[in-house]
Amino acid sequence: MRITVEITKIVHSSFVILLTLFFGTSMLVMTPKPVNAQGKELSERGKAADTNKDGLIQESEARGPLAANFDDMDCDKNGGLDGAEISGFFSGSGCPEKAIKDSGKLKTAKKITSQGKKPTPRGRPPQAVKLGDVVSKLSSETYQIVGRVVALQSGVLSARISGTINLVSVAVGERVKKGSMVAKLAAGRLITERKRAVALLNRQNAVLRVQKTALKNVKRELSRMKSLLKSAAFSRARFEDLEGLVSEKTAQVLEKNAQVAEALASLERIDIDIRDATIRAPFEGIIIQKHVEVGTYVNTGAPIVTLINDRLLEIEIDVPSARINTLKTNTLARIILDNGDRVSAVVRAIIPREDLRTRTRPVRLRPEVKPTTKPFADNQAVLVELPLTSDRPVLTVSKDAVIRRANGNVVYVVNGATASMRSVRVGRGIGDHFQILSGLKAGEKVVVRGNERLGGGGKVRVVR
Incomplete structure (x- = not known):
């Protein structure tokens, strides 16, 4: 087996030497394909975005920088981006060269190159951007x-007197009208006290009538005694006694009048307590809480229900x-x-x-x-x-123009065809704009689309 391998290597080497002697060394030199003509296959990330699996990123599939610069990147204008076009745009080499298949054209191209003509230098194309204005005006916003x-009107209805709850006529959630009864305390003791107060008042009035009659009689006798002043029947001692008696009877009548007024006030107080035993709604509303139940003893000021x-x-x-x-x-x-x-x-x-x-x-x-x-x-x-x-003009710029960085907020100001980065101090938001406290002037143009790839600035191409 080892001998067979060695023989195969010797034959192969001999064949290469013969080809070199017969055709020359140019036969063995392979012309490499242009680098940009290769690599049309999408990257793994590109394949993930290629939803229809046609090997191209369509405009509907493009996101981020691909969507913003789709027309510039689509070199062959076939409506899709291949791996070479994407790589050429982001590497700065520009559009990929097409592979030259015709040998005549290839020789011509080599000849032109050999004559000393330099190829057109390729660089990254200007970034496509959209602009917005820095505006100073009275801001009108919806905050x-x-x-x-x-x-x-809301509050707790409290008991005005002490007593036992005899009736609760409402439930939580029930609507009541102004003046309608909410709860009632037991009033039997108060009714008994009222009867006693009425009897006392009647007795005081009777005594008052007797004293008034006695005062009237003493005054009449004193008047008769005065008429006998020049007569032999006049008695000075009797006259003075009658004057003192009139004063005494007058004082008794005044005292009894005060006692009658006191008894009347006591009766009126009992009537008020009887009236307060019935708790009524002071205004129309809904019962939102009930604090007591029937049989509960409450003191003055204890909560009964909450009304709103x-x-x-x-x-x-x-x-x-x-x-x-x-x-x-x-x-x-x-x-x-x-x-x-x-x-x-x-x-x-x-x-x-x-x-x-x-x-x-x-x-x-x-x-x-x-x-x-x-x-x-x-x-x-x-x-x-x-x-x-606002009561004074406010300098504002679109929120899309502001980019947040670690060291603060920046915007890209465009002057001619060049964008430069500028730090700004941002105030409050006003709709889809930010208030600019410093860093910009009214009338300046700023980038609102495409600014995510400008870096430190550079050439731009304004699109609408």
Whole structure:
């Protein structure tokens, strides 16, 4: 076996030597294919993007830089990108050369090269970009902020007297009208006290009538004694006694009048307690909590139910202090509900109280509720669209123009056909624009598309 291999090697070497002597050395030199004519096969990443598996990246399949520079990269204009076209664009060698199959054309090409003509240098083509303007104007934006529903009438109904709950006539979630009964305390003891107070008042009135009659009789006798002043029947001692008796009877009548008034006040207080034993709704609303049950003993001030007026509501939002100066009362706003419905609202008041932690101020809005509007709930979260207009011009640029870097924000400013990178200081967002605090001037052109591959800047080609 080893002898056979050695013989084969000797024969092969002899055949090569004969070919060299007969055809010359040029026969053994193979002309390599142009590098750019090879490698048309897509990379593994390109194959993953090739959804229709036709070996090309179609325009509908292109993403990122491929989509932004598709027309420049499609050298043969066949509507697809192969591996060579992609490689040539990103390596900076440009479009791939087509393989020259005709030997005559190949010789001509070699001859031209041998005559000293240099091939056209190839470099990376200018980056295709779209531009936007740096604008200075009064900004008008719709500021979205989360607010909450606030009930203007809500509170806990408490017991005004002590006693045992005898009746609770409402349930949680039930709507009540103004003045309707909510609960009732046992009033038997109060009714008995009232009867006693009435009897006491009647007795005091009777005594008062007796004393008034006695005072009247003493006054009449004193008057008769005065008429006998010049008569022999006049008695000075009797006259003075009658004067003292009149004063005494007058004082007794005054004291009894006070006792009658005291008894009357006690009766009125009992009547108030009897009236307070029945707890009534002070306004129309819905019972949202019940604190007692029948048989519960409560003291004065104990909570009975919690009532809320769901038809008298406002919206409260916390607006940043930096934006509050552009907001005015009677400004028309819009409320977005959970189901997508929109309700108009008007700014009623700007509360002059600031939260030091959040640097915000409360603003109250009055919603214009229609009969078809979904009912609000107390403390419900809603989204408020608040129109705000700046009181001075603001320098803005499209958000697409700003690129965030580790050392800050940058934009690419275009002057002629060259883009240069510039650092900027960005403020708040205004719609699809950023406020520019420094770094740009009004009227400058900035790159809003294609800036992700500009690096430090360079030549650009503006497309629309």
